[in-house]
Amino acid sequence: MGRGKIAIKRIENTSNRQVTFSKRRGGLLKKAHELAVLTDARIGLIVFSASGKLYQYQSPGSSMEEIIDRFLIAENIQFENRNIHQQLHCEITKIRHETDRLQLNLKQITGEDLTGLTVNDLNQLEEQLEFSVGKVRTRKNELLNQQLENLHRKVMFEHQVMMEQQHEIEEQKEREIREMGFLEPFGQILDDSRSLLHLGPEIHPFQLQPIQPNLQEAELHGHRRQLW
Structure with a gap:
């Protein structure tokens, strides 16, 4: 089968x-x-x-x-392949020329190669550099203002945290005073102690009187002087 x-x-x-x-x-x-x-x-x-x-x-x-x-x-594909190589060679040459031009511009901006420039070229280069410097300064001022603002926020936050901590400490002291047996807040006790120092005569009716001289002793001394 x-x-x-x-x-x-x-x-x-x-x-x-x-x-x-x-x-x-x-x-x-x-x-x-x-x-x-x-x-x-x-x-x-x-x-x-x-x-x-x-x-x-x-x-x-x-x-x-x-x-x-x-x-x-x-x-017969070699002919087409050769065209591809020619296209690649042209692209590489174009990129190489563009790279050389950019490198030359970079050297001119940094002041390394200025021999081939005319007066007009130098004026344009100077204007371009001034424009670039202005943009750099603007960006620098933006960063400085941002840093100052962040620093101000940090200071305000630290101040707020300090105030909250101080408030917590005062509340803790007041709780400790109350736990020690005082029924009234510590501030009220101080106010009462200050009020006791300003009590008037109606609170203390007894006043000290100046000491009076003894008239009998004065007369006795006078008689003694006459006898002598």
Whole structure:
């Protein structure tokens, strides 16, 4: 019983498709090698799998670059490839000239190479430098103002934090005074102590009288003086 024909179409099952690729790839490389050895043919084979992996074969004694060059010559593609090289050369030359011009302008701005400039060129260069300096100063002033504003905000924030800490300390002291047994706030106690120092006569009705001299002792002293 012979083998059935396999329909040439994409295999939907992923595993079967991978197995088929591995088997057919091996057979293709084997046939290419047999053909190159038996007939002395120059063969270059390039295969990319569905995942992007590269498989290649070139005839013994040959390289893939040599085979590709022969293919380009045989298909008359070398002419188009030469045009591509010319375009690339033109682009490289253009970029090189532009780079040289920019380097020369940079040297002129820094004052290193001014020999080829006329008076008008020097005036334009001076105006350009003054304009650039003005932009630099404007940017510098913006940064300085921003730093001053940030510093002012920092000082205000630190002052606010200090005031809050001081307020917390005062509240803590007042709580400690209350916990020690005082019923009234410490400030009220000080006010009461100050009010006691200003009490009038109605609070203290007893007043000290000046000491009067003893009249009898004064008369006795007078008689003694007369007797003597």
